[in-house]
Amino acid sequence: MTEVRVRTDPHPPAPRDAGLAARTSALAAESTSRHPRSPWPRRLRSVGKHVALVLLAVAMIYPLIWLLVSSIKPSELIFRDVSIIPTQVDLTNYTEGWNALLHPFGHYMLNSAIVVLGSLVGNLVACSMAAYAFARLEFRGRRVWFAIMLMSIMLPIHVVIVPQYVLFSQLGWINTFLPLIVPKLLATDAFFVFLMVQFFRGIPRELDEAARLDGCGHGRIYLRIMMPLAMPALATTAIFTFIWTWNDFFSQLIFLTNPDMYTAPIALRTFIDATGQSSWGPMFAMSIVSILPIFLVFLLGQKYLVKGIATTGIK
Incomplete structure (x- = not known):
């Protein structure tokens, strides 16, 4: 028989990939040693x-x-x-400003608080109910009405203020708080409706189905499921409503002409007379007093505001 001998090399050649990796590593190490990275630019x-x-x-x-x-x-x-x-x-600017007008400045802040409270209740209740209808109910023309609601956001207040004034004047509501509160009860702030619709759409529908199996109708689903889960969106609505209503000057100036019904923004305007003269010190002092409620609300509700904006629209 013929004996076949196989020669084995004790040092086989390295693969090409291994050699390339070694050379690349050596070049990188050499480059790093020549030009070390400095943390100063960062x-x-x-x-x-x-x-x-x-x-x-x-x-x-x-x-x-x-x-x-x-x-x-x-x-x-x-x-x-x-x-x-x-x-x-x-510090006499504060005492003079507090008592400079027909009533103490606290009277006008109380009027602002009444308007803000009514607007808060109206927006939280009416806008959330309208948002639940758009997000969960199936009815004819839902998309059309939702589009009309969105288009109303683009209407400036100057377009609708004249028809509103004529209507409220015929109802005898001028120089009352009703023109500033009643529209909020009808979900006229489309921005908050859209905000809550986006939030409700992010809540799983399986929760609604489970509630229906337990015998819940739309009312109980809205109150016991949607509202507790929508607390971030409700807090955002409440904070924005408070800030916008407290700072509102144009609408309140149109509907409130009796000095007894003035709110804080209109009362600040009365520090300037028709000739342009002004008690600047007292007016600035009362401006600081009127800013304090907004500052406190924003400071206490900042966490909920950020959470509500961050979670709205998440699917």
């Missing part, structure tokens, strides 16, 4: 971003700081000394 970019954000924040809050400082300055120094470090402190 740190400089971070510092630059923070400095820009701080400067932007200061620019945004400077008018508010100037208003606060001017409210404790004597009236003759408000525009003569525009620095934010007062040389003289005079």
Whole structure:
């Protein structure tokens, strides 16, 4: 028989891929040793971003700081000394401003609180019910009515204010709070309806089906399932309604002409007379007083506001 011998090489050649990887690693190590990465560019970019954000924040809050400082300055120094470090402190602007008008300024803040409370209840109840109907109920023309509702967002208030004034004047509602509260009970704020519709659409329909198996109708589903789950959207609606209604000047000026019915924004306007003269110190002081409720509401509700905006529209 013929013996076949197989020669084995104790050092077989390395695969081409392994050699290429080794050379690449060596070149990378050599490049790193020649040009080490420095953390300074990254740190400089971070510092630059923070400095820009701080400067932007200061620019945004400077008018508010100037208003606060001017409210404790004597009236003759408000525009003569525009620095934010007062040389003289005079707190009489607050006492004079509080009692400068026909009623104490608290009377006008109470009127604003009544309008805000009525608007809050109206938007939370009516807008949530309309949103539930658009999100869960099946009825003829639902998409058409939803499109009409969305188009109403684009209508400026100046277009509808004249027909509203004529209607409310015929009803005898001028110089009452009814023109400012009753429309909210009819879900006229389409923005909040759209906000809640997007939130309700993100709630699984399996919850509705499970509730129907337990014998729940639409009313109980709305009250016991939708409303507890929609707390972020409701909080967002409440905060925006409070801020917008408290700061509303145009509508309240149109429908409230009796000084006894003035709200805080209109009362601030009365510090300026027809000749352009103004008690700047008392007016700035009462402006700070009228801002405090908005600041407190935003401070306490910021968490719910961010959560409501972040979760709205998530499917």
